[in-house]
Amino acid sequence: MINFKNVSKRYPDGYVALNNIDFTVESGEMVFLTGHSGAGKSTLLKLIAAIERPTSGTITLSGQNIAQLKLGAIPYLRRKIGFIFQDHNLLFDRSVFDNVLLPLQISNFDSKTVTGRVRAALDKVGLLKKEKAMPIALSGGERQRLCIARAVVHRPSILIADEPTGNLDIEYAQDIMSMFTSFNQVGVTVLIATHDASLLKDAEHRILSLNQGKLAV
């Protein structure tokens, strides 16, 4: 599903974020990516969605080489991925419902089916009762769940989460993790970056650990 081969990322100022990364995530797998902050986790995730481009190496996603993707093809790549951003990236000028609606509007969904899809996604994360609320009125945990709803509403085959449990207390965090597990159980490939060691303790999933831009096996 996701394959990194000799991938390096060096920023213009000379800082090497990723150094010769090799790994594969199989379709339907759930994988954790861990490491200290600054280890390059976010950069690695952004490379998959072509938010950042690698300096060298090849990244393939279901057979497609992302490193050489043309600019015009990037939007279609991103629609295959559900991305949960570290800094949420919610729109505060519109309701919970409209935030989740955005990915469907972007990919030209028929307006007859969108309402049902948005409600289904909100229901999955337990926010159905708050669909008319504005994001500003939500708690931190609720905002995180709203991000998840927005990431899954267009039913992507890959779910990528960047520190989805950062700043959440343990109960909320476990709640969120169980959501990811349930998405994975219906066949979605899940890749989660976290520095939260407590989440990894009893996880039976594969763990990739990054240290100063290198993958420690």
Place this chain on the structure above:
Amino acid sequence: MIRAWLMQHGFVFFLTLKRLIATPVTSLLSVIVMGITLSLPTGVYVLMENLSAISGQTMSSPQMSLFLKLDIEKEDIESVKQRMEEDSQILSFQFISKDAALHQLQQSNGLADISANLVRNPLPDAFIVNALENTPGNLEKLRATMQSWPEIEHVQFDSAWAERLNALLKLGRFIVLMLTTLLSVAIIAIMFNTIRLQILTKRDEIEISKLIGATDSFIRRPFLYFGTIQGLAGGATAWLIMTLAIRAMNEELGTLALLYDFDLQLQQLSPSDSISLLLFSAWLGWLGARISVASHLWQIEPR
């Protein structure tokens, strides 16, 4: 697929209207600025159109007057008529007998007394001729041909006057073109700036939309709609200004016409001119928005 596409455009259209209404004062002000800007060249255009309509007969078909010799017979008149009918260069002609001419003279203001004192009719028989092609060279050739006919005393054709008027109208049209060009640039600049400010305030939305897979055309669309709708509203405002202005001027002209005993009314913009004005202003709005979007959107790339 087409249905989804239509839905998408309908959605953006209403979203844009909502945005326009959400900031009523700003929207209204820029529409008024555009309207006034557009009404200037439109006004000059309307005046030009009216001027060329008033002088229309002389302008579009300069007439020649043929004066026959005083001592000719009826048969000569018939033979002149015959020749004119055969001449392919002549579009139409009208015979004015000396009696009709005298009668007309007696009807004219101020001249009735003079003409009443005339012992005999001093006026010649005459023809008024409309040429098929109104190029100066052609008219001159036709004049020379008719002058050579034996029955003809004199062919009168004031080409200099027509040419002067023509040049004047040409100058007017040039002024319209110049004003339109300059003010179009101004409108594009206004729209450019309006959209630039909008893009800045929508920065988050643009960035997030790009992050979750929005194409450039999806992001551009609301701004282009905004520009087009505002341009259209500006054009409609200009149309309204012109219509009201012409109506008001016609009232004034009515008073003037009554005093001077002539009939002069300005014509409103024709339906096709009105549609052209609206389409043109909508296009200007779209163009300003398009240029602005093109020069600002690339700066917003998610990192």
